[in-house]
Amino acid sequence: MALEGSQPNLGDLLEFPRDRYSHWGVYVGDEKIVHVIAESLVRGSVMKQLVTVVADGNRYRVNNKYDKRCAPRKPKEIVKSADKEVGNLTDYNLLTNNCEHFATMMRYGKTFSDQVTDAEETAVMAGAGVVTLPICPPVALGLLVSASVRSKK
Template identity: 35%
Template sequence: MGQDNSHPQPGDLIEIYREFYQHWALYMGDGYVINVTPVDEGAPSLSVSIASIFTRKAKVKKQLLKEVVGNDKWHVNNKYDRSHTPRPVGEIIRLAERWIDREVPYDVLANNCEHFVTMLRYGEGVSDQATNAVDGATAAVGGIILVGLAAAVLKGFSRDSSREERRYH
């Protein structure tokens, strides 16, 4: 198991490092976490977010942390505690238990695994991962637009200078 000597406590957020993204779970105690998984029961937990992107649905599951993590690295990451007040642990666990085996909508940018566990811990779904993806996409689109405008302007200048050259020759 790829753990990094973290010692989770009930109610802690667990960040799991997948190849291209981070998967999030909430530690329930006794080695168990709650997390969103693809609706397809046959899909392995490692493909959680990838499969859910296409189905737009996920199922909340209580699973052993070691099964969800597999060989990936993970750690306790309650990073939002700096800006959000966590609910009392008993309340977090009670709320989490109500979600087990329920189907939930899934959207990688607006309602992903990180949103789900932060909603349980803080009462508000937050995801830096989604925010950064949106900001990156916005910057990329903005960059493409700027490059396109620059190309159009340069093309216009080059066309104008060609006309000028013809006029004087």
């Protein structure tokens, strides 16, 4: 287990940094999280797994960064909502319904994804001639293509 910082509390968001993106889930106790796994580009599955399995030997951390933007729900409500979703299939979309969107919906009742926002900003800057490395290349590529198509109209 490679936890950075404090131990998670019920309802905390856990972030698992990967190479170019982060995976997100919500802590539900007993060393487990509930999170969405992409089954395909359009379908996801809600799973409950041990944190150590999801971390797979890599680092992870509690990251409730959106608490500044939105008040979290009560921990027991978060856990209850997350547990109800376990086993469900869900529409999956990198831009509008990814693992971070799911985790923030459980914690706040609203969806947020800075990864998407950052990729959108990167795409806009790239369209303006500024070159940067995107956090999630497929997201940024899709946004660049979309921006290119819109600008030709």
